Amino acid sequence: MSLFSPVPLGDFLLRNRVVMAPMTRARADAQGVPSPLATEYYGSRADAGLILTEGTGPSLAGMGYARTPGIYSPAQIAAWRNVTAAVHARGGTIFLQLMHVGRIAHSANRNIPDPPVAPSAIRAAGQMWTDSLGMQPNDMPRALELAEIPSVIEEYAQATRNALAAGFDGVELHSASGYLPNQFLSPGANQRSDAYGGSVENRIRFVVETLEAMIAAAGSPGKVGMKVSPGMNFNDIQFDDPMPEHLALAKAIAPHRPAYLHVMRAGIGAETALREAFAGTLLVGGGFGKAEAERVLADGRADAIVFGTSYLANPDLVQRLERDAPLNEPDKATFYTPGAKGYTDLT
Numbered sequence: 001m002s003l004f005s006p007v008p009l010g011d012f013l014l015r016n017r018v019v020m021a022p023m024t025r026a027r028a029d030a031q032g033v034p035s036p037l038a039t040e041y042y043g044s045r046a047d048a049g050l051i052l053t054e055g056t057g058p059s060l061a062g063m064g065y066a067r068t069p070g071i072y073s074p075a076q077i078a079a080w081r082n083v084t085a086a087v088h089a090r091g092g093t094i095f096l097q098l099m100h101v102g103r104i105a106h107s108a109n110r111n112i113p114d115p116p117v118a119p120s121a122i123r124a125a126g127q128m129w130t131d132s133l134g135m136q137p138n139d140m141p142r143a144l145e146l147a148e149i150p151s152v153i154e155e156y157a158q159a160t161r162n163a164l165a166a167g168f169d170g171v172e173l174h175s176a177s178g179y180l181p182n183q184f185l186s187p188g189a190n191q192r193s194d195a196y197g198g199s200v201e202n203r204i205r206f207v208v209e210t211l212e213a214m215i216a217a218a219g220s221p222g223k224v225g226m227k228v229s230p231g232m233n234f235n236d237i238q239f240d241d242p243m244p245e246h247l248a249l250a251k252a253i254a255p256h257r258p259a260y261l262h263v264m265r266a267g268i269g270a271e272t273a274l275r276e277a278f279a280g281t282l283l284v285g286g287g288f289g290k291a292e293a294e295r296v297l298a299d300g301r302a303d304a305i306v307f308g309t310s311y312l313a314n315p316d317l318v319q320r321l322e323r324d325a326p327l328n329e330p331d332k333a334t335f336y337t338p339g340a341k342g343y344t345d346l347t
């Protein structure tokens with residue numbers, strides 16, 4: 001089994017096992033409409049087995065960063081349609097990553113006056129970039145009322161319908177990196193005493209119900225995947241041990257037969273434990289080069305490998321890996337800056 005062999009994933013047969021990682025690039029406009037450059041950026045990477053887009057807001061309430069895109073307005077859906085058309089014209093497969101930031105937000109980056117929502121009213125340590133005020137601490141969130149949780153889940157369902165209307169092949173629930181689903185999982189961020197907090201079973205509930213709602217909205221489990229990153233403490237996520245929650249989550253979603261589980265490894269071996277707990281297709285990412293990717297696939301430890309920074313810097317990554325050609329080095333200075341530099345000017 002090689003990186004360049006086809007692999008079934010949900011409703012699709014991917015032409016290779018090279019997956020482009022979801023990566024925020026902060027080129028959208030102030031209304032969350034993807035830049036016209038995004039069409040070229042994703043289109044030029046269409047020979048990946050699967051493209052996962054940058055984290056994209058399911059709703060206005062789910063936005064928190066400068067210049068990130070959404071999938072809740074007609075203008076956003078229209079702009080994404082150009083992206084999916086460019087990828088499909090080259091025979092590619094592309095899923096939209098749904099990222100509700102929860103408490104990782106600042107009012108200067110939001111188009112509504114409401115404070116960000118979170119499982120509990122606990123401010124996340126850390127700062128984020130705003131175009132008008134520079135670096136700012138994360139806002140103080142308000143705790144979601146029990147009665148409004150179904151409407152937040154419905155935002156993900158509606159976003160799934162919008163993504164399919166925009167031509168995406170599927171959607172990925174971003175349950176990693178300290179955003180809303182990860183906040184529900186974490187005993188640090190989630191101090192609720194109702195059915196969504198306390199026990200492991202309760203803390204996974206929001207994530208499981210959201211995935212179920214996305215599957216129902218998509219009309220097929222084979223169009224919905226999920227990303228997790230146990231062991232990653234980014235965005236002030238705290239666990240004594242993240243594995244009980246993540247193993248329980250993997251077991252709870254497995255009967256729904258989602259298209260895949262995507263694990264960003266963080267040095268605690270979670271991907272090995274999750275391989276055992278989850279019988280479906282497993283994507284693993286985090287610091288991979290070709291040699292290790294081939295080894296992990298050959299050992300059956302993953303079904304496809306997710307490449308982040310190397311894909312960002314090399315639009316023709318698949319061919320470079322195939323030919324063992326040298327890779328461009330990623331330029332951190334242009335990861336999140338507007339415009340073509342470091343985005344569509346790479347060869």
Ligand SMILES: Cc1cc2nc3c(=O)[nH]c(=O)nc-3n(C[C@H](O)[C@H](O)[C@H](O)COP(=O)(O)O)c2cc1C
Nearest residue numbers: 021022023024054055264286287288307308309335
């Ligand atoms: C510029 C940049 C933006 C990222 N944005 C996201 C994101 O929006 N959603 C997400 O799930 N992960 C995001 N990540 C994490 C990547 O998906 C990936 O897990 C990480 O880069 C590790 O893979 P790598 O070592 O191959 O780069 C981002 C990473 C980078 C470098």
